[in-house]
């Protein structure tokens with residue numbers, strides 16, 4: 001049913017990167033937008049993000065603060081176990097961090113300024129009655145009423161009672177474990193891919209000068225049996241891009257069959273077995289020593305080892321597969337975006353790019369008539385689906401090759417032909 005109210009309304013469930021990008025898009029289209037975010041605090045964990053074409057495109061189009069968001073990278077290199085280089089090539093890439101993107105998006109959405117990241121002189125959005133962002137608020141359920149053409153969203157603030165609001169559009173940006181998606185696909189769950197990522201950060205200035213010199217302008221990889229390590233620089237505290245103030249960020253994939261050892265790695269200091277991740281500062285020291293530190297010498301070069309050993313609080317995330325067969329429901333009144341639509345494996349380094357693509361296409365499809373949600377099924381879903389599928393399959397191929405087969409850049413094997421197939425370079429999917 002077409003929207004008749006003078007100001008169309010939307011609720012976005014999930015206030016991370018894909019939720020904020022969709023919210024900014026809808027605000028620009030004239031919607032009154034409310035974002036509900038379940039977390040009580042913004043916990044970035046300092047995760048690194050590779051900026052892709054659509055992420056950059058999104059910020060070029062919507063960022064009014066003119067924030068410089070990325071650290072430039074000029075080289076991709078693959079290491080041997082002794083630290084010598086197997087191969088390297090020049091590339092042009094921007095890398096950033098989750099928190100840098102989050103705070104820049106918030107400034108553009110509702111004018112929220114996080115000290116250090118942005119300042120008051122920057123042209124942030126003015127707080128008005130068109131946007132709300134509520135933390136500590138979980139979306140419990142939603143229901144479409146076809147007679148009214150409205151979605152009733154039930155939500156609960158921390159330690160409060162349930163409340164309801166009625167909107168024209170419900171955007172589910174709840175990430176790969178989305179509960180709102182269950183309404184449409186109750187049997188769709190995240191499937192463990194058989195390996196996980198240990199991750200961490202080290203301040204650039206704490207690295208040996210020769211290590212910093214070798215790693216700082218590059219994205220570096222080291223492949224070994226059951227193991228893929230990569231690292232790149234990201235903004236430092238307060239989003240600083242200043243050389244010397246940045247962080248080096250590593251992601252180290254390790255194969256773990258399901259069983260007691262995996263359970264141990266995913267059990268936090270409180271003794272609770274976590275399903276998908278143990279956050280920074282929550283891994284028991286014994287697990288860090290036995291499962292991370294003990295493996296470094298066999299699988300990492302000296303500079304990669306230095307990064308891991310200098311990381312004060314590593315964290316762990318499991319790698320999973322999940323893709324939704326559809327992303328538009330109830331004549332366009334409910335949509336899935338970002339990882340809720342498809343939780344691709346991280347090897348394409350393009351999940352944020354996908355979230356930006358979802359938001360940019362939403363703008364493209366609705367800009368002629370923001371009330372015409374019927375168009376989403378025919379004009380937004382196929383393209384978003386195609387892109388999500390592309391990333392899903394390439395991510396799976398790269399991950400399986402690295403963890404369960406012989407990657408051409410394996411450091412612990414003699415490989416006669418070290419040519420990288422084009423699909424492994426990922427680049428920018430169409």
Ligand SMILES: Cc1cc2nc3c(=O)[nH]c(=O)nc-3n(C[C@H](O)[C@H](O)[C@H](O)COP(=O)(O)OP(=O)(O)OC[C@H]3O[C@@H](n4cnc5c(N)ncnc54)[C@H](O)[C@@H]3O)c2cc1C
Nearest residue numbers: 014016017018038050138139174175338339346349351352
């Ligand atoms: C190991 C690893 C490495 C990665 N590296 C990269 C990379 O290099 N580049 C890249 O682009 N991406 C990378 N990613 C992925 C990236 O972090 C996400 O794809 C990106 O942040 C977009 O996610 P999202 O906003 O869709 O979901 P999420 O970031 O998962 O956010 C979902 C949000 O919804 C909230 N939420 C969930 N349910 C509810 C509810 N019922 N009510 C209210 N709120 C709710 C959650 O609290 C959360 O804040 C990586 C991921 C992993 C695991």
